[in-house]
Amino acid sequence: MALTLDSAASLLERHHLLREVVHGGEWTRTVDGITDADKAFAAITYDTRSVEPGALLVCKGRFKPEFLDGCDAKGLAAYVAETDMSEHTAAPGLIVDDARKALALLAAEFYGRPQDELTVIGITGTKGKTTTAYFTQAILNAYSGGRCALFSSVDNCLDGRTYEESDLTTPESLDAFRMMREAVSNGMRYLVMEVSSQAYKVHRVYGLTFDVGAFLNISPDHISPIEHPTLEDYLYCKRRIAYNSRALVLNADAAHADLLREDAAAAGIPVTTFRLLADEPADDDARTADVTGVPADAAHDHYRFALDGADLGDYRLHLVGDFNYANALAAIALAHAAGVPADATDALHAMEPTRVSGRMELTEDPATDTHVIVDYAHNYTSVKALLDFVAARYGDRNPYITLVAGSAGNKAYDRRKEIVDAAQARIARFVFTAEDTDTEPYEDICRDMMSNVTNPDVKADVIVDRVQAIADALADARSHPERTDVTLIIGKGHERWIKDLNRHVPYEGDDHVVQRLLDER
Template identity: 40%
Template structure:
């Protein structure tokens, strides 16, 4: 529950309030202080008890008109749409929604220890490591690209890496109600760009890495803008954990010099000193030996980052070792063996850096022919297409099959042709992803061979024309045709 006066006080304190406008034919006693028992940004889910937020570039007056017919009495907006109810005009509706949601849900962020991960790649893997570690000793919730749990028992598929602020506060409140004391979450650059986490302060923020990605018409206009919004997690965290090997580390190091911090990686106090296939040794604050189910030193680095962050949240060394050993991440470096002995690697790698590292790991273990299945999403991250071509050119011995990967409103064949254009050798194009996987697996002949299925990980859908269409999933199809 929240009153109009409380809402106005919040907006004024944030210097976000402009005015309340009311149409002349709407009778309302300005001395009243109405109470709202619901918040919503979906006009289809409104009634007389709802405070509504009119947000988004695609928002139309018709949506608001329908909400008024449903009984809506107030809305918050940057625009006066001229309907017969009062509008609370603000400079930024996204800021307003975040702060009002915090108050409406009784500030659940203050009742949880909050651990957040950002980075171009590795957020989900690191979040799963941290969740596994903290769950050894604390009731822990998690919000990730892959799955969300608010009670540590029930998991459901996420729709956004970082939920809209109103949904985020509602889920935090539910986690508190379920007895959770800690929350692990991913914070994307988009979350700061569109203010999904406005006003939140994290107990620990982790910056894993940075490389060009998410640059395009509907995402970040430039790498500088992308990097700036990534760094906002550090500015809004009480303590930070940072990869000392990342691009532009010196700039980040200067930014956090007055904060509590841990660096990890080469030339830092916390680093991997012996990396094996399923184990590694650390020196520094987490000195010791660790088992790990995920192949690749980059995954071990994610485990190290998660371990350092959890140490700041009072996790014990034993919990860190056990949590890392038990952690399993759906769709991240999942390995199957075909009946002929060849290996199949299913991984979410979806940008230049993560794809390069995935190929390097596979080539370290598989010395025969390697078949790569790859696509690129439509209407986002368009720079990836040229990046993928560069990776394919760098590894001239790969057999490459280009296929569909969430084409959305674009033609998947056109996307594949755009990837193929800069490639200096012939590649196959099989747009049906299931057929591409079937064909790739049929090309292997023995235990030295491998198939890499990159991009979708554990996603059991294809995004087509704005809708999630049923798709068996890369892992399920690999099992079907192995």
Template identity: 40%
Template sequence: MISLNTILDILKADHNFREIALNGHYTLTYDQNPSFQKLSYDSREVDKDTLFFAKGASFKKAFLEDAIQKGLAFYISQVDYEVGIPAILVNDIKQAMSLIAMEFYGHPQNQLKLLGITGTKGKTTAAYFAYHILKQSHKPALLSTMNTTLDGIHFTKSKLTTPESLDLFAMMAQAVQNGMTHLIMEVSSQAYLVKRVYGLTFDVGVFLNISPDHIGPIEHPTFEDYFYHKRQLLNHSRYVVANQNMQHANLILEQIKDLPHALYGSHLNNSITNSQAFSCHFTGQLEGDYDLELIGHFNQENALAAGLACLQLGASLTDIYQGIKDTRVPGRMEVLTQSNGAKVFVDYAHNKDSVEKLIEVVKTHQTGKIILILGSTGNKGESRRKDFGELLNHYPDLEVILTTDDPNFEDPRAIAEEIASYIERPVHIEVDRELAIKTALEGTQKVSDAVIIAGKGADAYQIVNGERTPYPGDLAVAKAYLD
């Protein structure tokens, strides 16, 4: 429950209160202090005890009018829609949502150790490493791009990398109620761009890497804007773990120079010194030999980053060793073997940098024919299409099948053709993703051959026309066609 006076105090302290617009015949005297039992930004889920947040560029006055029919008596907004009930007017609805949700749910963030992880790639893998490390001796909750668990037992598919603030603090409160001690979160650039984590401070923030991505009309206008919003995690963390070898590391190092921090990178004492698959050696704070199920130097880096973060959060070296060994991520660097001995690599790689690293890992293990299945998303990350084409020009021996990958409101064939337009050799286009996978597997002959399936991983859906439509997932499809 939260009272109107408390809401006004929060907004005024944040310099975000304009006025209460009293509409129609409604009157509100200074001795009145109504309370709200529920917060919502969905006009379909309101009643007389709800404080409703009218947010979003696509919000319509009709949504409020429908909500009033359900008993809605108050709303908070940047716009006075003049619908006959009071409007608490603010300058920034997203800031208001986050701070009011914190108070409404009893500041659950203060009862959890918070680990925030950002980077262009590797967030989910690093989050899973951290989850398996912390679960050795603690009770961590997890909010990742892939799965969410608030009790360590039940896992649900996530809709957003970082949930909307009302949902985020409700989830935190549930985790506290479930007896969780830590919360591991992937923190996207969008989370800061649209203020889903406004006012939140992380105990540890991890910055894995940065490369151009998520640049487009509905995301970030430029790489500078994308990188700026990624770096906001550093400004809101008490302790930072950062990759000193990443691109633009000088900006990161300058930003965290006065913060407690740990750095990792190949030329540092606490670096990975062995790039052999399934084993590595860390020196420095995490001195020792470690076993991993996930191949690739970049996954060893993800493990190291998670280990350094968890060390700060109370994990022992024994916890870190065992947690790294236990970590498996559905759809991340999954390796299957066909009856002819050829390998199938399934991974979520979905931008130039991650696809390049995936190709390089496979080429260190497989020396024969390599067939790559690749697509690009619709209505976001448009720059990836040119990036993919230019990347594949550096691998002229790679056979390429372009296919569908969350086309949304765009034509998947048109997306594939756009990628192909940047490739300086013929490629095959098969928009039916399942058929593309079947075709690729049938194209292998020898133990040294390989198929790389990039993009969807274990996601059991395709985003088409704004909706998640059923799809078995790359891993499931590949397993079905193994023989």
């Protein structure tokens, strides 16, 4: 059914968002008497630059009334806003309590509720969302013949095979529903999407119910004046997934897992748990979770998985590290909850060769015993997990570990100390460098990180230019062929840009820089 001014007002009224309708200088409760109130909108947008004849404009965020000047000449049909803006347009206005919530509801309706034609899987957590999303998509693609779409912080995929770099972990609601409609038109049956805490904070997924939701883990992150003021607020936003899903997949060992169980009980939805074990469980405690994994060898290079106590066989992932095997368990639980049977072994094993750009990309220079890992680690938990992997893989060789790291500017200030605290007792050298910032100078961020280094035995340098920082670290590693060197380059992964002064400046990408430098002799 097409979205009209009449149906938009009715929808907003049903969700208790509509305050009044403004038209011709009058405030009313209905659209009665407004010409063309039953005419379908030709477009919906939140950007005045894209207004076209017959468009509905949603004025969200830091919208200034003067942005509407000139929109009548473009053919604006109506607007939605949190305040009367009739001094700047003659178009009728739907005045609402929350424009972001309104945008999500209206976008879903404009695009014909594409979520109803998909099995939608949402994944939240501090760490592992992207990898779990890729693993889950690989399983569902194999099971459905390539009919699974993906929204992730790395790429979006709307046809099961073509990947394009994304801008946000979770798209703005209007963009998300537009992309869902495109995915449906491309024949997709499933959609796997990452769900950030900000997606719930600013209502990007308002009104969207996931067929299956996953809560992977929680640790302090994104705590800042412009993100989440407290850990409680951060966790609260992530917990919303339990109240907006038909089933929940839960890491049995996650902090606050009991609270998530209470949430699921309150929401009346079933819970499937997963757990990665250090070794075989005792006979009287064989079923510690619905989906489990135990090491199949001493080096933890592959794991044996089980679902509801039934053996699923051995799995050897391209992505190394115990934490990635935990992500694989989550993916199996999600796919099973979405309808993939336990005996679909070919589909379940489809995640083994999966790669995720910028996640645990290991490159080696055997001539100098240099090992380089590019990873997106950017907080205490992910840096600790990365160093745990290094210890397990290289610990008996007493490696010289260098960490090339920066941190975000203008937000998440606690990360700077967390990264240092996670690493300084376990590495030989820091190289602090540029990452992303709005207006805060890179040099200030690096100095802030340097100020947290208290271990006198660890070296620390600031090289602001990121390419030069990586080059310096690799040159140092390759100049010592007598030792094992592990160089960790974190925070940017595959990203082909660095944010500076609110602009995305082209950047080669850590993975490309490493490969180019290692190819040079």
